[in-house]
Amino acid sequence: MESSRSTLYRSFLVTAIVVLALLGLGLRLPAFLALAAAWAGVLAVAWYKAQRPLDGLRVRRDLYPSAFEGDEVPVEILVESDRPARMIEIADAFGPSITVEQRMLEPGPLEPGSARRLKYSAFCSRHWGIHPVGPVQVLASDPAGLFHARRLLPVTDEFAVFPQVYDVAGLAEFGARSSLIPHESSAGRAGQSLVSMGIRDYRPGDDPRRIHWPATARRGSLMVKEFEVDLAPYYTVFVDLDRRHRAGTGRKSTLEYVLRTAGSVIWTAVRSGGFVQVSGQGSKTLHIPPGRGETHLTFSLYELIRADLDGAVPLAEAVLQQLPFVPPQSTVVLISGTVFVDLGPLGDVVEALRSRGSRVVVFLVNNFSFPAISGWPPSRPQVLEKTQEVTFFLRSRGVPVRVLEESDDLETALGRGGLA
């Protein structure tokens, strides 16, 4: 079937008008001229009618401004008009989808004062990042579809597509701070946890509700139940944004692996109920203050997708600069864009963090497993040797480490493999 926007019949009419007019003039037969004039009049009226429905047409978009890669996003378009309108075609540009243009039809009748809601679902098939949504294009035509009028309405939004994140296995087992709020993690010292630690003698001021009556009966003196202290998981994620570690392109690049790993760590940490703060030294400082919950996760991912490997500060130095902000007894996750890290400064960082009671976890993205962007990469045996050296160095200090290669599937590497 011919497309609805086709101008085939208009071309036919225009040609027919010309032929009929020529025949009428050439053969001096007014009947031809009358038919040509009638159709010319119809064309003129059609052109005028095509423009009218767009006057006073207003469009608004209802859209939650972020989603993960691969998510299906429902979008609602609200259409209002100051005058009656029918058959309004609406095309919305949805940047996160490969199929950029989403077309819908409002069949009408669209009456003044009443809004109509059109819905479409789009698939976030493009790479993570900030994508534009809009503008909205509205199209109308005359009843015969001979002329089409279009108008671009500046209804634009920004839409954040977050990288697909994965659960990082084993991360929740690490350090946490004591908390007054109940959490799943707890420590074996007296606190307010629901996890029972034991029974002790009653002291003045103890809550009478904590008296353990069976033990009191056995001992003949008041005994109270004692609980462990709750721990709030607290994570500090340091992301290596050193430009020297850039390698590969697109989905197979160090930027992708570093940020996706950081996203996965944040995701896992927030899901375990923990506080998360993120830091990175790019050309613009990546700083996400501590927070928890879904809103904080969204904010963190939103900031993360704006980061780039364009800094000049080595990871170890960045960590040392931010050391005062790392709370004691928390978990520190270092995500490096290379395996060629200086062991001296790294050792200092690990010792400094361990002296504060923090647990350190390290992810090393092997930038030399990706196609090099500039310079010659070291030979494979050298990379292997360095990788072994770094992993041995870290593991000998009790630091769990995971090396991520270009050939690794991140979901498997982070999820099933976890931290060795």
Place this chain on the structure above:
Amino acid sequence: MRRSPEAFLRARLLAVYLLSLAAVSGSILAWHPDRALSPLNLLWPPIGLGAAAVAGAAMQDRLSAMLDRHLRTRIRSVAGLAYGATLLVVSIGLLTGSRGAAEEGCALLRGLQAAFLLLAGFGRGSLGILINALALTATSILAGGPGAALSAALHGSLLMFFLAADHAARTLTEFPVETMPRPGPLLLRGAASSGAVLLLLGGFFALLPPAPYAPLQRAGAVVSLPAGQLVGLLTNLGAVALLAAIVFTALLRFGGGGRSGAAEEPAFEVASARRRTEKAGGARYAEPPVERKEWRARIVQLYVKTAEQLSKWGKRRRPWQTPREFARTLAPAGAAADLTELFGRARYGRDELSEADFERAERLSKEILDHHRRRD
């Protein structure tokens, strides 16, 4: 439940039929008013054109899906050249005042109108039908008299109604909507412009009746009837046309005429979700739950429908192409590859597939079709 603009498709077919009937009957009336009431000339246009229109509509999608876009274009070009040459010969004959051209040439064009209706699937829209109807009307105008007036006025006005019905049908087929608009107001808008053109041309011809082309009149090709006989003839023709229109509409409405199986069927159906009700006392029939193996069948069906739709847009899967090879010719490449992979698992795999897989296949199919629809 699938919603297709049946009412608009029917109105469009009716408009095409009436337009053709007006052109053919007008041509007979203009050139052979003395023979217009013979049983053959009175009956063959409504019956022959009606049958051709219904058969053409029924075959339309099969014809268009039978060949790919390039081959269809080639056939159209060859047929267009042949038709153009025929029209040129007939026109030259008529303009030079040849009686033979008026006799045989117009008869040939009348016959071609039925052929155009029958082979509408090869053409771009209904362009061939419209061009030949215009050619017939133009030849009728050359004959002058009431036949020319009737032909021109009806052709001018019915074309407007056809355009309105056709635009609504095309738009609503291209954009499946959840609630189909009421056809009455939309078709009335077309009918209003049609009526305006009819009044305008009718008024003009009442004031200035069409004169015959002088060379043809001199050659004796134009036959005129006495006024009394002419009124009776027009009344009879009008009654036959009215009856034909009613029968044709009834045939389309109740007989399912002109609807080919997969004709206007979009690749997607708008399904209304409903909660399954518990069996009440075992008396009522309860819809059985969808078995897992059915998702595989549904995915295969979806893939086939997507391929059929793409074939209509000229992206035909060649007999020697495997699904993967076909997928490489499609865009977006990722969606095509994923859909093909799902199809492969559904068609040849051993694993059961789930509703989520079917929904994913639907999304991918929509993505591919949207992409190609935009380019079509």
